[in-house]
Amino acid sequence: MKQDTVNYLAVGSFVLAGLGVLLYAMYHLIGGAGAYDLYYTRYGNIAGL
Numbered sequence: 828m829k830q831d832t833v834n835y836l837a838v839g840s841f842v843l844a845g846l847g848v849l850l851y852a853m854y855h856l857i858g859g860a861g862a863y864d865l866y867y868t869r870y871g872n873i874a875g876l
Contacts, residue, residue: 870876
C-alpha cells in the first residue's frame, strides 16, 4: 500500500508541475508580461482572401 501512495504522489507532482509550466507559457504567449506592440491592417478588397 505504501508503494501506491508514493506512485500517486509522484504522478500528482508531475501533473501539477506540467500544469504550472503550461500556465506560465500561456501567460507569456498572450502578452501578459512586458510591453507589446499593437498592429493594425487595412485591406481595400478582401475578395481574394
